[in-house]
Amino acid sequence: MTTLETNVHATPIVRRSLLGRLARNPLAIGSALYLIVLIGLALFASLVAPFDPSFTDIEAVMTDPNSTHFLGTDSAGRDVLSRLIFGSQSTLIAAVVSIVTSIVVGVPSGLIAGYYGKRFDAVASWLSNMLQALPVIIVLLAVSASLGSEILISMFVFGILIAPGFFRLTRTAVMGVRNELYVDAARVSGLSDFRIIVRHILTVVRAPIIIQSAMISGIAISVQSGLAFLGLGDSKQISWGVMLNEGFVNIFSNPKLVLWSALVISLTIGAFVLLGNALRDALEDTQKIEASGSRKKARRQVSKISSTRIEETGHLLEVSHLSVGYAQGDGSLKQVVSDVSINVNKGEVLGIVGESGSGKSQTAFSILGLLPSNAIIASGQIIFDGNELVSPQDGAVSQKQLAKFRGKRIAYIPQEPMSNLDPSFTIGYQLIRPMTQVLGISKKEARAKALSILDIVGIVNPKRVMKSYPHEISGGMAQRVLIAGAISCEPDLLIADEPTTALDVTVQAEVLDLLRDLQKRLGMGMVLVTHNFGVIADLADRVVVMQYGRVVESGEVREVLRNPQEKYTQVLLSSMLEGKQPMTMLTANARD
Amino acid sequence: MLGFITRRLLSGALLLLVISALAYILMFSFTNNIAIHILGDAATQQQIIAKQHELGLDQPILKRYFEWLSNALQGNLGTSWLSSESITDSLMSRLPVTLTLAGITILISAVLATVLGAFAAVKGGWIDRVVQLIGIFGFAVPNFVVAIFFVALFAINLALLPATGWVAFEDDPAGWALSLVLPIGALVLGTVASSAQQIRSAIKSVLERDWVRTLTSRGIPRREILLKHVLRAAAPAGLTVLSLQFVGLLGGVVIIEQMFALPGMGYLAVASTTTGDTPVVMGVVVYTVILVILVNLIVDLLNGWLNPKVRVK
Numbered sequence: 090m091t092t093l094e095t096n097v098h099a100t101p102i103v104r105r106s107l108l109g110r111l112a113r114n115p116l117a118i119g120s121a122l123y124l125i126v127l128i129g130l131a132l133f134a135s136l137v138a139p140f141d142p143s144f145t146d147i148e149a150v151m152t153d154p155n156s157t158h159f160l161g162t163d164s165a166g167r168d169v170l171s172r173l174i175f176g177s178q179s180t181l182i183a184a185v186v187s188i189v190t191s192i193v194v195g196v197p198s199g200l201i202a203g204y205y206g207k208r209f210d211a212v213a214s215w216l217s218n219m220l221q222a223l224p225v226i227i228v229l230l231a232v233s234a235s236l237g238s239e240i241l242i243s244m245f246v247f248g249i250l251i252a253p254g255f256f257r258l259t260r261t262a263v264m265g266v267r268n269e270l271y272v273d274a275a276r277v278s279g280l281s282d283f284r285i286i287v288r289h290i291l292t293v294v295r296a297p298i299i300i301q302s303a304m305i306s307g308i309a310i311s312v313q314s315g316l317a318f319l320g321l322g323d324s325k326q327i328s329w330g331v332m333l334n335e336g337f338v339n340i341f342s343n344p345k346l347v348l349w350s351a352l353v354i355s356l357t358i359g360a361f362v363l364l365g366n367a368l369r370d371a372l373e374d375t376q377k378i379e380a381s382g383s384r385k386k387a388r389r390q391v392s393k394i395s396s397t398r399i400e401e402t403g404h405l406l407e408v409s410h411l412s413v414g415y416a417q418g419d420g421s422l423k424q425v426v427s428d429v430s431i432n433v434n435k436g437e438v439l440g441i442v443g444e445s446g447s448g449k450s451q452t453a454f455s456i457l458g459l460l461p462s463n464a465i466i467a468s469g470q471i472i473f474d475g476n477e478l479v480s481p482q483d484g485a486v487s488q489k490q491l492a493k494f495r496g497k498r499i500a501y502i503p504q505e506p507m508s509n510l511d512p513s514f515t516i517g518y519q520l521i522r523p524m525t526q527v528l529g530i531s532k533k534e535a536r537a538k539a540l541s542i543l544d545i546v547g548i549v550n551p552k553r554v555m556k557s558y559p560h561e562i563s564g565g566m567a568q569r570v571l572i573a574g575a576i577s578c579e580p581d582l583l584i585a586d587e588p589t590t591a592l593d594v595t596v597q598a599e600v601l602d603l604l605r606d607l608q609k610r611l612g613m614g615m616v617l618v619t620h621n622f623g624v625i626a627d628l629a630d631r632v633v634v635m636q637y638g639r640v641v642e643s644g645e646v647r648e649v650l651r652n653p654q655e656k657y658t659q660v661l662l663s664s665m666l667e668g669k670q671p672m673t674m675l676t677a678n679a680r681d
Numbered sequence: 682m683l684g685f686i687t688r689r690l691l692s693g694a695l696l697l698l699v700i701s702a703l704a705y706i707l708m709f710s711f712t713n714n715i716a717i718h719i720l721g722d723a724a725t726q727q728q729i730i731a732k733q734h735e736l737g738l739d740q741p742i743l744k745r746y747f748e749w750l751s752n753a754l755q756g757n758l759g760t761s762w763l764s765s766e767s768i769t770d771s772l773m774s775r776l777p778v779t780l781t782l783a784g785i786t787i788l789i790s791a792v793l794a795t796v797l798g799a800f801a802a803v804k805g806g807w808i809d810r811v812v813q814l815i816g817i818f819g820f821a822v823p824n825f826v827v828a829i830f831f832v833a834l835f836a837i838n839l840a841l842l843p844a845t846g847w848v849a850f851e852d853d854p855a856g857w858a859l860s861l862v863l864p865i866g867a868l869v870l871g872t873v874a875s876s877a878q879q880i881r882s883a884i885k886s887v888l889e890r891d892w893v894r895t896l897t898s899r900g901i902p903r904r905e906i907l908l909k910h911v912l913r914a915a916a917p918a919g920l921t922v923l924s925l926q927f928v929g930l931l932g933g934v935v936i937i938e939q940m941f942a943l944p945g946m947g948y949l950a951v952a953s954t955t956t957g958d959t960p961v962v963m964g965v966v967v968y969t970v971i972l973v974i975l976v977n978l979i980v981d982l983l984n985g986w987l988n989p990k991v992r993v994k
Binding site: 356459461 | 821832837889897899901947962977
């Protein structure tokens with residue numbers, strides 16, 4: 090059975106804008122027009138069709154298309170076009186019966202299961218899983234064997250078989266919405282459950298249901314044609330599947346005959362699928378940013394701030410005039426980093442501080458060449474120890490250049506410890522493998538080294554931890570493991586992205602001590618990204634303050650702490666001194 | 682692990698029991714015309730009543746079900762109403778054909794869909810769009826329509842391959858392989874189309890995990906990250922997709938067996954449905970459900986083995 094996953098969290102969307110977006114999609118218009126014409130033909134078949142579908146012209150058996158019979162005749166001399174037109178009736182009715190059954194069974198049960206949960210949910214979910222475990226055609230064969238060959242009964246049963254799709258869709262959507270604040274508010278204000286379901290919840294599931302219906306129409310037509318093709322329908326009823334069978338029986342004498350019904354079946358299912366896809370795109374407002382066209386267009390928007398190369402400066406890391414952006418659906422570029430220049434010397438700690446969304450992490454990822462694939466380096470240059478990682482007008486990081494340095498000379502400590510270890514591999518493997526790769530040492534040597542580094546980062550039982558999987562250790566331990574991994578190949582530059590944010594307060598202090606100690610001991614240069622001036626004051630030599638993707642202030646840590654020039658820095662500092670989290674919108678507004 | 686298997690087997694058995702009861706009551710409650718069907722229109726009323734008594738149709742439905750169940754538990758699914766053949770025997774002789782078709786199809790599809798889905802997810806660009814196009818095409822064109830085009834093209838126009846018929850492997854391995862090319866080709870197309878798309882999204886979501894970025898930062902080559910870490914993390918989703926496809930294939934194979942005159946379970950099911958041989962259809966339902974339960978069990982075990990959280994316990 091085919092499962093269709095649709096985005097159930099699509100927010101309700103004003104109908105006009107949805108139609109507007111659909112109208113811009115040529116495939117959607119084509120499919121919709123095709124289906125409208127088909128429905129029209131089915132409704133007025135007796136008026137439109139040139140012949141009676143069962144009229145046999147013995148003089149003209151299996152003729153090619155001609156002026157009387159536009160698509161030729163079949164083995165009994167019946168007009169193919171007329172039979173196709175009449176056949177569309179049974180096909181469309183079959184689709185309608187399946188969808189109506191499926192919605193009537195699936196949506197209410199999904200609403201109840203999702204809204205009230207508990208026992209009904211358990212039973213309904215079990216039934217739904219059971220139905221999904223059954224091969225459709227076999228069940229329908231069993232149904233025809235007992236209830237007779239009436240195709241509509243089969244389509245009714247098919248509707249029940251496919252109802253789990255609607256059930257799960259509705260259930261998931263309702264569960265997502267049930268605990269939303271506005272639903273709580275509605276409940277508190279005394280609205281009945283029925284009103285809440287109708288007003289707030291049905292709006293959320295409406296769109297996914299429409300999409301699912303389009304897809305199921307396609308499958309229903311395929312099933313109906315298949316059953317008719319097998320000869321399990323009413324043999325007197327005209328349908329595309331029966332015509333396909335007639336064509337197949339005569340395929341050796343006239344291969345063309347089978348073409349028309351095959352084509353119409355495929356086109357109709359295709360139209361439903363394309364329409365469903367287009368609806369989904371319109372609802373999710375999927376922007377095809379990966380389309381190279383809009384990427385190129387976006388890149389053109391960027392003025393090259395600096396196209397002249399900087400001279401050799403002797404800094405360990407030199408980032409100059411870096412701009413990073415993301416291509417938008419309309420071809421514009423949303424810049425998240427603008428004209429940022431920073432440098433780090435050997436053995437020096439540079440802090441980058443700013444609230445979330447200030448572009449500090451994006452700057453760090455640019456240096457590592459680990460930006461998401463849809464990010465564009467719009468301008469700038471990055472030089473590491475005399476090697477150009479990003480040249481002006483490159484637009485991307487030179488992965489080839491970076492591959493030589495990553496892990497070996499530039500290392501990275503991530504923010505969230507638990508999500509940065511592959512859950513399927515042991516800690517030991519994830520420490521040893523980079524060393525054998527980067528340092529070219531044997532597994533045995535790497536293992537010994539890993540044990541000693543784990544000891545250095547303060548892990549009490551290194552041997553046991555090496556054998557553990559990530560889910561078996563605590564967050565603080567995982568962060569120590571990640572720090573161990575970063576320093577294992579003795580890098581010259583360490584990039585730490587909020588290394589303590591995800592940890593408990595007591596563990597934070599320990600990890601900061603560890604980082605300070607390691608940095609001194611190994612003489613590493615370090616870029617420390619954080620939103621916390623306390624961490625900066627603790628570790629950094631120099632600091633860069635970022636806001637809205639730009640550098641607003643930079644200097645020696647002591648200078649900046651003692652005598653901040655920019656108002657934004659002052660706000661960041663004062664909010665820290667008052668013990669507040671410097672991440673509110675108030676601090677952002679301070680720039681004005 | 683042993684407890685896990687036992688629980689899954691028990692829930693499978695429960696599922697089988699429920700489905701068999703539902704199917705039996707549904708199918709054997711409406712058997713009024715079967716005696717006339719077997720005896721022909723000329724049969725007298727006495728003959729009909731005698732036949733109904735002989736088939737046990739005059740007994741209450743629940744009593745008949747429990748009788749059937751106790752026989753079925755001993756591996757006896759009864760005899761055909763029309764040919765008096767043992768249903769277990771005739772299903773066992775047809776099972777290999779169906780399993781060959783579905784099994785080879787799922788193996789080929791698994792390889793193709795993984796390769797296509799991985800390339801589409803990793804490379805993006807034109808190959809991604811091709812995979813999406815194949816997805817829509819494979820959804821829009823039912824496998825029996827694909828089969829018709831294959832027959833028209835390869836069997837009739839080019840006369841390269843046999844149009845229909847089954848050759849036993851023991852008789853002629855080459856002929857066996859040739860007779861399978863068209864039916865399996867028709868089944869593979871649709872299976873690959875939808876599974877490649879789903880495997881693509883599974884891999885894409887794994888590529889966005891934080892640990893992929895961290896592994897890259899450690900200097901592990903991209904190829905190794907993809908082949909060893911990403912594919913492995915996407916494997917449970919891929920296996921689930923393929924198991925659903927296999928269930929779908931057990932249905933899809935019915936029409937294909939009919940078209941290519943392949944003597945599998947589906948062929949038997951269609952023939953028995955048209956002749957009203959209900960016990961045989963019941964047997965096919967039972968066998969199919971058992972296959973589905975076994976496949977789901979295997980996938981659960983594989984997923985458990987892939988997931989350290991389950992494995993370590």
